[in-house]
Amino acid sequence: MQCTLPMMKKKFITLSITTNTSTMLLPIITYPNKLLKTVSSEVAMFDTQLHTFLDNMYETMISSNGIGLAAIQVAMPIRALILCIPDEEGNQELSNVLEIINPVIENTIGKMTYQEGCLSVPGFYEDIERYETLTLRYHNRHGIECTLQADDLLSIAIQHEMDHLDGKLFIDRLSYSRRKKFEKEYKKVLKEKK
Ligand code: QAP
Numbered sequence: 001m002q003c004t005l006p007m008m009k010k011k012f013i014t015l016s017i018t019t020n021t022s023t024m025l026l027p028i029i030t031y032p033n034k035l036l037k038t039v040s041s042e043v044a045m046f047d048t049q050l051h052t053f054l055d056n057m058y059e060t061m062i063s064s065n066g067i068g069l070a071a072i073q074v075a076m077p078i079r080a081l082i083l084c085i086p087d088e089e090g091n092q093e094l095s096n097v098l099e100i101i102n103p104v105i106e107n108t109i110g111k112m113t114y115q116e117g118c119l120s121v122p123g124f125y126e127d128i129e130r131y132e133t134l135t136l137r138y139h140n141r142h143g144i145e146c147t148l149q150a151d152d153l154l155s156i157a158i159q160h161e162m163d164h165l166d167g168k169l170f171i172d173r174l175s176y177s178r179r180k181k182f183e184k185e186y187k188k189v190l191k192e193k194k
């Protein structure tokens, strides 16, 4: 008994440190914050600092009920994004998380329309046309070069998040009249929130 008490104490401290560092939520920037217009820079260092940041992005995305998040949405202007497309049961498995760094679209096939939303434009959803299928080259968190073929929702989500890396939002792709309608409705909602 005299021996187990200090051991238990040590275990408790170690666990609490791990929990604290893995659940750091980052504030999500929302429209019309000008930071969302930033053209993000390429990632050069695939170090622990990047890994911690990606872990925090994941926690932030899941806790906000998102399926995708770009680094600039949490005020970090680097070309990094994460995605977690829900499975048939709507579960977002940790094993399905994609961390995409410095992505480049290599090839595209077809077009499709999907009703998109964005954590930085909460409460608004609009039909946007995107490529149906794409081939993507990117780096993973360790700096390893990867290739991926995506279609349907994953393809759309990749294009949506890649737009963020160039300072573009899905509402920037609306026609003039639909954008005007959006601005009017969004202003009204912002006023009501105050
Ligand atoms: C981007 O969007 C996306 O308005 C990810 O109140 C969207 O995770 C890719 C969200 C559609 C492909 C298709 C939005 C959560 C989440 C909201 C999101 C909201 C709560 C958006």
Ligand code: CO
Binding pocket: 117, 118, 119, 120, 160, 161, 164
């Ligand atoms: Co978005």
